[in-house]
Amino acid sequence: MRVVLRSKVLQSNEQAAVANRELFGKHGLAVINMMSSPGSGKTTILEQTARTLQGEVKIGVIEGDIQSTLDAERIASSGAEAVQINTEGACHLDASMVAAAVQELPMSELDLIVVENVGNLVCPAEFDLGEDARVIVLSVTEGNDKPLKYPVMFRQATAIVVNKVDLIEHTDFDRAALEQDIKDLNPRAQLFWVSARTGEGIGEWCEWLKRRVAIRRGSAAGV
Ligand code: MG
Ligand code: ZN
Numbered sequence: 001m002r003v004v005l006r007s008k009v010l011q012s013n014e015q016a017a018v019a020n021r022e023l024f025g026k027h028g029l030a031v032i033n034m035m036s037s038p039g040s041g042k043t044t045i046l047e048q049t050a051r052t053l054q055g056e057v058k059i060g061v062i063e064g065d066i067q068s069t070l071d072a073e074r075i076a077s078s079g080a081e082a083v084q085i086n087t088e089g090a091c092h093l094d095a096s097m098v099a100a101a102v103q104e105l106p107m108s109e110l111d112l113i114v115v116e117n118v119g120n121l122v123c124p125a126e127f128d129l130g131e132d133a134r135v136i137v138l139s140v141t142e143g144n145d146k147p148l149k150y151p152v153m154f155r156q157a158t159a160i161v162v163n164k165v166d167l168i169e170h171t172d173f174d175r176a177a178l179e180q181d182i183k184d185l186n187p188r189a190q191l192f193w194v195s196a197r198t199g200e201g202i203g204e205w206c207e208w209l210k211r212r213v214a215i216r217r218g219s220a221a222g223v
Contacts, residue, residue: 013127016095020130023102024113030209030216031113033129035153036137037146038119041163043071044196045137045205046114050080052206057213060105062115064093071116081105092124093117099130111213121150133158133212140168144178147185154182159190161205166195 024031036042043063050059059080063072064087072084083104085097098115105113115131117124136157138146141164147154154160160182168175175193182189190208194201 013095016099017128017130020095020099020102021132023099023107024130024132025219027107027110028217028219029107029110029113030133030212031115031129031131032133032135032209032212033115033117033124033131034135034137035117035121035124036119036139037121037142040119040137040139040142041196042116042119042137043074045161045163045194045202046075046080046116047078048196048199048202049114049206049209050075050078052202053209054079057111057210058109060102060107060110060113062093062098062101062105062113064097064116064118066091066118081110087118091118091120091122092127093129094127095129111217112209121146121153125150125153125156132216135159135161137161137163139164140171140173143172144174144181147178147181151185154189155186157186157189159192159208161192161194163194163196165193165200166198 034042046061053059061075061080061082063075063082063084065071066087066089069084072082075082083101085093085101115129134157136153138160140162182191192201192205194205
């Protein structure tokens with residue numbers, strides 16, 4: 001019984017994801033599904049990103065949290081459009097939650113939507129939201145063994161952002177080991193080393209986002 005219910009749920013998620021992808025394609029929107037464990041700094045990275053890209057890329061952020069609107073308030077004050085999804089206990093977002101949330105965003109005015117998933121490196125991997133890229137944020141204070149512990153998630157990543165790099169000397173984080181593990185698991189993933197606190201590496205990350213936005217705009221225009 002449980003298995004049947006579960007596969008049913010995933011199937012309808014798939015249908016909702018297809019509809020989302022079609023909608024995003026129609027608007028020429030780049031859409032990123034951002035995932036991490038709690039406390040890795042996704043919201044701080046997004047605040048920095050919104051400030052850096054202000055005037056160049058119009059960003060909408062969908063904040064997924066189990067509870068509270070704290071992160072959405074922070075994002076809104078950095079200049080991006082923000083909408084909050086409270087999952088009321090669920091540990092991941094699904095495509096229909098995202099479908100409802102995007103209705104609250106001015107899609108035709110935006111270039112990029114970032115979905116900040118619930119902090120969790122396990123089940124969000126199973127839910128396609130209709131995104132065109134998956135980004136994993138990992139902070140150096142969590143240690144460098146995350147890719148080996150959560151290979152499913154890391155194998156699917158389009159990009160991996162390692163945050164809090166300003167603290168690396170105070171940790172046992174092994175940069176070379178992480179680079180090797182990523183190379184073995186997912187050699188095509190883009191790897192960024194950033195500090196959302198000091199701004200280090202944020203420029204490079206934002207350039208990558210700008211390239212994705214340009215590609216999506218081009219394909220929506222039929223170029
Ligand atoms: Mg957050
Ligand atoms: Zn979950």
